Amino acid sequence: MTDKHSFLAKLKEFEGREVGTQDGADEVNQAMIRHWVEAMGDQNPVYTEPDVAAKTVHGQVIAPAVMLQAWVMRGIAPRPSANPSAQDDLMALVESEGFTSVVATNCEQEYDRMLHLGDHLRNRTVIDSVSEEKATGLGVGHFITTRVEYETLDGEPVGRQMFRILKFRPGTGRQAAKAEPEQHDRPKRPRPAITLDNKFWFDAATEHRLVIQRCSGCGVLRHPPRPRCDKCGSYEWDAVEAGGRGTVYSFVVNHYPQVPAFDYPLAVGLIELEEGTRLVANIVGIEPADVTIGMSVEVEWVEHDPDLTLPAFHPAK
Numbered sequence: 001m002t003d004k005h006s007f008l009a010k011l012k013e014f015e016g017r018e019v020g021t022q023d024g025a026d027e028v029n030q031a032m033i034r035h036w037v038e039a040m041g042d043q044n045p046v047y048t049e050p051d052v053a054a055k056t057v058h059g060q061v062i063a064p065a066v067m068l069q070a071w072v073m074r075g076i077a078p079r080p081s082a083n084p085s086a087q088d089d090l091m092a093l094v095e096s097e098g099f100t101s102v103v104a105t106n107c108e109q110e111y112d113r114m115l116h117l118g119d120h121l122r123n124r125t126v127i128d129s130v131s132e133e134k135a136t137g138l139g140v141g142h143f144i145t146t147r148v149e150y151e152t153l154d155g156e157p158v159g160r161q162m163f164r165i166l167k168f169r170p171g172t173g174r175q176a177a178k179a180e181p182e183q184h185d186r187p188k189r190p191r192p193a194i195t196l197d198n199k200f201w202f203d204a205a206t207e208h209r210l211v212i213q214r215c216s217g218c219g220v221l222r223h224p225p226r227p228r229c230d231k232c233g234s235y236e237w238d239a240v241e242a243g244g245r246g247t248v249y250s251f252v253v254n255h256y257p258q259v260p261a262f263d264y265p266l267a268v269g270l271i272e273l274e275e276g277t278r279l280v281a282n283i284v285g286i287e288p289a290d291v292t293i294g295m296s297v298e299v300e301w302v303e304h305d306p307d308l309t310l311p312a313f314h315p316a317k
């Protein structure tokens, strides 16, 4: 391999180089917009109903801003390879040093204006930046950012997209390093996302109390915790303590992928409490293969580590 310094210098020569331009196959059109919003589940009529759109600030139908990239996409046909672009040359160079794996990491778009039916776009792609060598969870690699400028065929800029990928050496990530000797150091169980809305539930668990949120307006119980009652709309609530008995409403037994904090096979149940609410919890004290739907279960408390106590359920005695 070449030394890192001269390799990076070679990579840096690509910054600012033009990759090429491409014209959209079609103008911005209602049919593509309709398919897009149907796929996304976006029912805003400004995208599809001219009468409604005419009364908005836009005065006419607009395309969803995030469709920007769609108007100049090549489609699934492979790119002609006769004349390699600067991007092809850059990829070949990084791969020659073993950075053969790729993952897209982020994509940012900026819009200069909304697009309307009949706009016809062209894009121009430039290699924006190539990072120095970085050690990431996936592996050692280089971040490559391409910038795609979008404009109309008349040359009016309408937006741009920064697209970043990581080209990394397979097998050099933290996961790979961990496979060696440090296995005695078992990682902690993933932390729950504790918010102002659910903190009371985890606090009660620390005290080995299984609680259920109750609407102060109509008295209905709800879980998981949330700020507002689905039934009456009240934001007022308190909590009641559950008896800790229930049945297995449903369950799965996980075998793979294996996260180091857990033992496998791992039985995870959807437990229906006698009070009527359901919660997700591990099923313990039984071979996972013997768990059945409808089985009666009781709560027990598992102190996973000093900061995390969670309920689990074992077969009722």
Ligand SMILES: [Zn+2]
Pocket (backbone or CB within 6 Å): 215, 216, 217, 218, 219, 220, 229, 230, 231, 232, 233, 234
């Ligand atoms: Zn209510």
